[in-house]
Amino acid sequence: MSNEIEIGRGKRGRRAFSFDDVAVVPSRRTRDPRDVSTGWQIDAYHFDLPIVAAPMDSVMSPATAVALGNLGGLGVLDLEGLWTRYDDPAPLLAEIRALPAAEATRRMQEIYAEPIKSELITQRLKEIRAAGVTVAGALSPQRIQEHYQTVLDAGVDLFVIRGTTVSAEHVSTSAEPLNLKRFIYELDVPVVVGGAASYTAALHLMRTGAAGVLVGFGGGAAHTTRVGLGIHAPMATAVSDVAAARRDYLDESGGRYVHVIADGGVGHSGDIVRAIACGADAVMLGAALARASEAPGEGWHWGPEAHHAQLPRGERVEVGTAGTLEEILFGPGHTADGTTNLVGALRRAMATTGYSDLKEFQRVEVVVSPYQPR
Template sequence: MTAERKSLERAWGFDDVAIVPGAVTTNPDLVEPAFTLGEHTFDVPILASAMDAVVDPSFAATLTQAGGLAVLNLEGLQTRYEDPDAVLDEIAAATLEHSTEIIQHVYSQPIREDLVGQRVEEIRGRGGVAAVSATPANTKRLAPVVKDAGASFFAVQSTVTTARHVSRSLRGLQLDELVEQLDPVPVLVGNTVDTGAAIELMETGIHAILVGVGPGAACTSREVLGIGIPQVTATLDTAYARDQYFERTGRYVPIITDGGIRTGGDISKSICAGADAVMIGSPFAATKEAPGRGYHWGMATPHAELPRGVRVHVGQPRTLDTLLFGPTSRTDGTENLVGALRTSMATCGAQTIAEFHAARMVIAPSIKTEGKIYQLAQQMPG
């Protein structure tokens, strides 16, 4: 073994960078920020996270009608309880001190395959596009059920998912076989933050990659495990993998930046960095249509031995329509997310997401504070 000093690379998050305006600008109403996943094209490049405080069948159908896509958690309350409303009430009523304990308890009930199929059918029956998510450990069991029920998308999600996983299992999850088994249902896989790992995932034939480890508002993986990369760098690296893979194969695999996104500026920076869409949780959890009763919790919170999430209070101050399209009187970028994205793209002269990928970005740690002395001194609300 040769002695070698470990070196550290710089990595950047949303507050560290800025988008450079273009030499040509355009009108926001000429911008079309649509993205395509499988055979579906979505007018709004925003997905709702597969979290129980965010997505239920009703919310999924509502977001479909708004132009986006919601992902239902197949290992959550919706598939453990015939009527999850009472359980959601119990979580909302829990004291802060006992909230994690109660969440662990209610998630100890087994997943029911009959409810898995039923929830997919409910989403479709309400006119929604049925996208669902499972961890690698339960994918083999649940994938055939959701395909038979008519799901449109299947996501394999864990804190970190790789194409190569070493375990004691005689035969672990093989993503290439899953893609073949679920065909024509597109398979999304996450999460990852690394160029090499992303390329290996693409080579299995999957249809999209989710980017981000631990940035979510209700996630504590970075504190508990010490792992993660800030989202701008993670998106840049994974988008580079996508472009390398596309040059070599001619197959384009969309990148979805997942987590840590709160404002229209965060969405714009994600897409400018190379994402084709974003996935958000807490902003949706804070809408009146969300099932979480004004609370939000990470999906690793129920883990019996090593919980990696907390229940946070987000309130329900706005409707889904206001969040996405306004109008709004807030000045902090937390409402009218699509309007903010359109304006950001227009300022760079980009009419499509692909054109926005070509816009410049700079490292700018002072971007949020430069010239803002009065706002900071007066602590102006949004």
């Protein structure tokens, strides 16, 4: 059955759905939320929460990465951010928060023009390791060749290759592209790579040996990719497609399981529920964690796309502060807008639909029910 629709006589398009377009359906069984497990494991690393912090300066510092790790999640530090460019980024963070909207992009481009320093990569990762939590750092594909050895020497546990889109086959006539399969094969640590937004792209990334695939393409709160490039991947469809690629690769590889991590469009607790229902093993959160009082952005949020030197595809946005990191994750919540007690909401949804762990919950019934704002 095809779900393509006719756009005009010369073009047809596939119908795709965002998280707002779908909802989960209760079953015949319910459970006590206290009996529900939200734990997951990637490679040798177990986490109590299916929550990975996005490598963005407004979300993660070494201190917040440690705090999230102690609460059961995984913090990923942006190794191309302010923390690896400046000895003390606090004044720069304060300046970015205070910038007038009309000047924000240009000034951020100037701030992020400072070169990345290898010694600061080492220092920041060692700060996280000293706290005894899982150490994860992220680089874009363009920076891998230059800095990956420094990252490995510093003792990273999980390596994240994150870009707006990352393919297993990058074509260039001006530079030798990164051979992702060879690169991952030669590393001694598990690699999470993305974003990918289609079945075919994800399947090729899985074949490189990646331990996890990030699903998404410019769909976060601070992205303007759809406006700037005309590219967008509705997340419910994207996650479902990549989950299908995971299933088929499991058969193709003889049992190798690649984790699917939804990255984008996951701003509220209901989005986490729907992401896992569509097949994700975990979610990568940006704006949702930027609302924590400990977040470096202090109520402001931006990603690396916002200060791209040639073509910015993001912006600094105000998300406000909803509570402490612990309140964001575990409550108590004092509003009904899905910004606090994210884990409690996930537990409640799993219990209400009768599922006891995340792998089971991926089988929950889902309906197309477009959200109608009140």
